Amino acid sequence: MRQATSPRENAGPQARAGNVPAFPRTTRDCGSFEIRIDRNGTWYYRGSPIGRKELVCLFASVLRREADGSYWLETPVERGRIEVEDAPFMAVEMCWRNCVAPELAAGRPRQCLTFRTNLDEIVTADAEHPIRVHLCPTTREPRPYVTVRPGLEAKINRAVFYELVALAQPETIDGRQVLGVWSEGVFFPIDEINALDTAAE
DSSP: OOOOOOHHHHSOHHHHTTOOOOOOOOOEEEEEEEEEEOTTSOEEETTEEOOOHHHHHHHHHTEEEOTTSOEEEEOSSEEEEEEESSOSEEEEEEEEEEOSOHHHHTTSOOEEEEEEETTOOEEEOBTTBOEEEEEOTTTOOEEEEEEEETTEEEEEOHHHHHHHHHTOEEEEETTEEEEEEEETTEEEEEEEGGGHHHHTO
């Protein structure tokens, strides 16, 4: 007598391996979610602050930025645009440590600079998470940022920026004397030496 076989036994190799064939999923565009992140990193929904940090962290985990600079909250089933006045996160704390092995430092400072955001994300400045300082063309007032995730930055608050400046040292880049900081073997310029004091005021 022929032994009966189960549907799983009759299935192809992919099903027997426990893999479910992938089907295309469609993401519904919901337009605006009426969420805004202000310049201080505070999240608002329809004009009211979102008080639950856990909820904000959940939203932040699905935050994306498009090539045109727009910000979206995106899940596998829906996506909606949100407004970001400056940067979606704030860097509110920085710690310094030695992290580069002497044999790899090659004469460069061995320090690593790690930031904590207002949503408790931890990021260490390196080639993939650069520090950048935007200078106002007229006043040279600095707006410093560190990349948290691709396309998403944290604005470095003033107190942390002053700590950053305290660690700055001179380097020559393209014939110009600049002050900047090292982290993970990468140098991040802050400003030209003769303009830094004015920029930090």
